Amino acid sequence: MSVLVHSEYGVTLVGGADFATTDLQDALSLAPCLVAADGGANMLADAGHSPQAIIGDIDSLRSDLRHRMHDKIHKIDEQDSTDFDKCLTRIDAPFVLALGFSGSRLDHTLAAMSSLVRFGSSRVVLVAEHDICFVAPPHLTLDTTKGQRVSLFPMGQCAGRSTGLFWPIDGLDFTPSGVIGTSNIAVTTQATLAFDSPRMLVLLPHAQLRSTIAALMASPDWQG
Missing domain, CATH: 3.40.50.10240 (Thiamin pyrophosphokinase, catalytic domain)
Structure with a gap:
């Protein structure tokens, strides 16, 4: 191609x-x-x-x-x-x-989220009115503010580890129809995430776009 x-x-x-x-x-x-x-x-x-x-x-x-x-x-x-x-x-x-x-048509939004996972790169970021969304890389360190929303949504079975979140994700078996991780909260000024496969979407406030790009560029991508 x-x-x-x-x-x-x-x-x-x-x-x-x-x-x-x-x-x-x-x-x-x-x-x-x-x-x-x-x-x-x-x-x-x-x-x-x-x-x-x-x-x-x-x-x-x-x-x-x-x-x-x-x-x-x-x-x-x-x-x-x-x-x-x-x-x-x-x-x-x-x-x-x-x-x-993304926008008023949920089918378009879901299709775009599916594309993120299908191509397995963390360096494609959906920018919506209030949120940004991307596939979590193998390891990620985010600058956060205390009380900031850090939502996780699995698009397939996956597992991971975290620091700096109110609800740690260690030991959880995530699936779209089972355990999900939306509306988690940062409790420190830095949060870390690690995952075993490129199936977890991270959704953050729109204001985090610039710092998130810097974090993604400093992290390994699933496609090298």
Whole structure:
């Protein structure tokens, strides 16, 4: 599968769901390479931005943009993957910040979360209105504030260890239909997490985005 976007910097990847302009500005300050997933280019055009590439099956892109941005379009016709999947498998970058993949449609949000686990990289971060979400790497050290929410949700069977959380996770067997770890709380200014497989999603307050990227870049990824 050929890589379509190479970047030595982080990539801001935009989908077709709503996002705040301030969130886009924050993402671009961290990840200046801008890419659209199909109809995400419509959202960017409305916000006054032009992506470096548009990747997807191109069934949602406005006709005026198809004409104006034809040289940036990478059409992938197969229907066995989402546009988010198509982008993640064709971007080579240190990390990806994904906006516009969550919102009022829960099926879109769940599909995006499934994609995070399917590709098994902790360096893809979903950015939503109030939260950020990513796959926990094998080991992670987070800067936290006392009382801050640290939610964990398993997308498959997994186990781990923690320090700095009100409810330690050591010895727990996590599954989506059994033990989960939502609404845990940090009790110190630093929390550590370790897991045995790339199946645990970590959900943190949106304000933790910048420090989380730094923590993820300092941690080993499941894909090296």
